[in-house]
Amino acid sequence: MTILGWILIISLFAIGLAGAVYPILPGALAIYLAFFVYGWFFSFDSFGPWFWIAQTLIVVVLFVADYVVGAWGVKKFGGSRASVIGSTIGLIVGPFLIPAFGLLIGPFLGAFIGELIAGEKAGKAVKVSFGALLGLFSSTVVKIILQIVMIVLFFIWIGRY
Numbered sequence: 001m002t003i004l005g006w007i008l009i010i011s012l013f014a015i016g017l018a019g020a021v022y023p024i025l026p027g028a029l030a031i032y033l034a035f036f037v038y039g040w041f042f043s044f045d046s047f048g049p050w051f052w053i054a055q056t057l058i059v060v061v062l063f064v065a066d067y068v069v070g071a072w073g074v075k076k077f078g079g080s081r082a083s084v085i086g087s088t089i090g091l092i093v094g095p096f097l098i099p100a101f102g103l104l105i106g107p108f109l110g111a112f113i114g115e116l117i118a119g120e121k122a123g124k125a126v127k128v129s130f131g132a133l134l135g136l137f138s139s140t141v142v143k144i145i146l147q148i149v150m151i152v153l154f155f156i157w158i159g160r161y
Helices: 002-021 028-041 049-076 081-097 102-117 122-159
Strands: none
Touching: 002 028, 002 122, 028 049, 028 122, 049 081, 049 122, 081 102, 081 122, 102 122
């Protein structure tokens, strides 16, 4: 059972980190679930209230940062609400329509189309689309860092007991 527990925990960590890059995967929630798997297979004793408070706070920050940082890139380059919505839709739909490059093309095209719908010229729409990519890359870096912090805190916490 010990091996199965660790396989599940490590798998959830891997899914979580992959979710930082591939938005359809649960990301931080998979990592958070790994803590429960550890508790069910081994023990919840090593987790105190501060562990849960810290991890929950990181998950909340991840969700907020994911939207805010992505939208920041679009807004920084003068994008409208339509381009924020378009880039978000492109981020979700892109990988399904264009498996190899949809993660990049989707948000770019989504922001571009959003700006055109908002009545902007193609030149500005391209500029805003690059802002969407900047926001995506920035958001991905923030997610990866915070998710690694979650995993490191987990190992520190269980190593104390």
